[in-house]
Amino acid sequence: MTKYLISFEKGAMDHIPEAELGEVGKAARAVCREAEDAGVFVFAGGLSYDDGDVEYAGVAVDGMVTDGPYPESKELVGGVAIVDVPTREAALQWAAKFAAACRCTQDVRKFMDDPESV
Template sequence: MALYLISFEKGAMDHIPAEDFPDVGKAAHAVIRETKDAGVYVFGGGLSYEDGDVEWGVVAVDGRVTDGPFAESKELIGGLTIVDVPTREDALKWAAKIAVACRCAQDVRKFGDDPER
């Protein structure tokens, strides 16, 4: 088994009309329930970027903390799901289901092997 990060960028769902969000939410939750029922779900959720929300930040190597991402950051994660599956093909199948539910493309990346896991 291997861990895979399935994610999409902040703003990837901006094309969805506000009136469609309840249906998108139901579809997304249904897929996540399916991952849990299949026993492959590890963790997931959407990230908050609300105005005034400073519940995130960057900690530099000197320990200094700043609100927000590095200035050179071009990509912020909008949402993510981590699955534990036997193959890349399995991860891609889950990503396809999430993409359909969320109506946006998904990035799939394998975590490095951890011998202590």
């Protein structure tokens, strides 16, 4: 099996009215439970940026730390799911389920195969 990262950019869900966010959360958790039941779920979660505390940072090769993303960062990730599936097509099917639940487009990226990685 191969692990795939399914993700969306920060702000991708900004079009959803606040009153509907609870419903979106329930739908996303339902997809996670479905993936767990199917034996392909590894991890999922949304990333926090706007809670008043700086809980994210950029760290350069020289160790310099900046609050927020490092200046070369191109995008911020809003949420992720990792699935371990036999084919790319299966990953795309799970991404479609997350896209419907989260009401936003999902990116799908394959993790490199590294037999020594845990």
